[in-house]
Amino acid sequence: MSHKSPKDFFAPLAVGAPAPLREIPARPSRAIHFFDPSNPKMVDKIPQMVGTVDVLLGNLEDAIKADNKVAAREGLVRIAQETPGLGGASGTTQLWTRINSLDSPWVLDDLTTLVPAIGDRLDVIMVPKVQGAEDIHYVDRLLAQLEAKAGLTRPILVHAILETARGVANVEEICGASPRMQGLSLGPADLAADRKMKTTRVGGGHPGYLVREDPRDGDVTGPRAIFQQDLWHYTIAKMVDACATHGIYPYYGPFGDIADVVAAEDQFRNAFLLGCVGTWSLHPKQIEIANRVFSPSVEDIRHARRVVAAMGDGTGAVMLDGKMEDDASLKQCLVLVELAEELAAIDPSLKALYDGIEL
Numbered sequence: 001m002s003h004k005s006p007k008d009f010f011a012p013l014a015v016g017a018p019a020p021l022r023e024i025p026a027r028p029s030r031a032i033h034f035f036d037p038s039n040p041k042m043v044d045k046i047p048q049m050v051g052t053v054d055v056l057l058g059n060l061e062d063a064i065k066a067d068n069k070v071a072a073r074e075g076l077v078r079i080a081q082e083t084p085g086l087g088g089a090s091g092t093t094q095l096w097t098r099i100n101s102l103d104s105p106w107v108l109d110d111l112t113t114l115v116p117a118i119g120d121r122l123d124v125i126m127v128p129k130v131q132g133a134e135d136i137h138y139v140d141r142l143l144a145q146l147e148a149k150a151g152l153t154r155p156i157l158v159h160a161i162l163e164t165a166r167g168v169a170n171v172e173e174i175c176g177a178s179p180r181m182q183g184l185s186l187g188p189a190d191l192a193a194d195r196k197m198k199t200t201r202v203g204g205g206h207p208g209y210l211v212r213e214d215p216r217d218g219d220v221t222g223p224r225a226i227f228q229q230d231l232w233h234y235t236i237a238k239m240v241d242a243c244a245t246h247g248i249y250p251y252y253g254p255f256g257d258i259a260d261v262v263a264a265e266d267q268f269r270n271a272f273l274l275g276c277v278g279t280w281s282l283h284p285k286q287i288e289i290a291n292r293v294f295s296p297s298v299e300d301i302r303h304a305r306r307v308v309a310a311m312g313d314g315t316g317a318v319m320l321d322g323k324m325e326d327d328a329s330l331k332q333c334l335v336l337v338e339l340a341e342e343l344a345a346i347d348p349s350l351k352a353l354y355d356g357i358e359l
Ligand SMILES: CC(=O)SCCNC(=O)CCNC(=O)[C@H](O)C(C)(C)COP(=O)(O)OP(=O)(O)OC[C@H]1O[C@@H](n2cnc3c(N)ncnc32)[C@H](O)[C@@H]1OP(=O)(O)O
Pocket: 033, 034, 035, 036, 041, 042, 045, 059, 062, 063, 189, 190, 202, 254, 258, 281, 282, 283, 284
């Protein structure tokens, strides 16, 4: 197997294509809100959503009827061209798309239509059902050719959905396959099917996946507490480690029980605590949940700032509220403080909230 040298990794893959980025910018992306660009009711709502959500994603893949694939692609081009503030270097809300899968009859037209028409507005292309580095290499080279032809000056980034067993097995090589790699999302619905899990849901837990308290006084039929377990813990943790290793960003994916706002919040918070930077939103009501969960709380920021202040030059150990703090807890606190600063820079209400914190 041949490998590129490090310097070649950052050379454009087509003459005239923009130079790859050396670092993926940490742009807030708490909610990646999915919409169907062929659905007039959803499309009508897009202009008002700009500025209220970090990412708007025009979905072209699953959930778009086969008969509407062309209308969705063309609708996305119109939306990108006509919606102020959406996507590109000056956009207040990022514009992403999810293209059709690489084995589908639509994906080539997706890429050859979108890049010339709206490549300057598209921030990230989400690629579904990625199996290994070879899928990213294919998209990488094709994007470079299309960017060069369109005269683009900014590389379009690539995000892969982790939704096949082989993709999970190859997660490291996927993350490191191209300097375009921006991040990964968990795709629990397709992943469950591909793994032959015996579930029928889009993300979230399952009442049958549990641990049960031991019998009390040996009575196996008596009352015993049960604790539902997280079906996705292993995959999310694996994804977070792979992304952190490669300097890219991990996301939870879809939570399909739109009515169950409480369980959605739990699932999102678990992902936030494990290291994810955001999640998908499938319905407008999930945006508020995601924005809240993926923004550090006032209590977390107050505590983090107190630790930073108490640690002085960052070395040694101190006691704060009966707990030992040192370099390692300081580093955790700095993750939260830096995230709060990034979010405050784009969200005036969060800025006011964080600025008003008294230590
Ligand atoms: C496993 C995966 O691949 S997940 C990713 C693929 N799936 C998706 O992208 C699904 C996206 N979401 C949807 O298609 C829809 O939200 C559905 C089908 C789940 C529910 O749609 P509805 O039954 O219309 O929901 P509901 O009646 O609550 O909608 C309320 C309003 O919000 C609008 N709306 C619903 N979802 C969205 C959305 N994602 N973006 C913008 N507007 C939306 C509806 O059009 C409706 O508008 P109206 O008040 O003008 O009639």
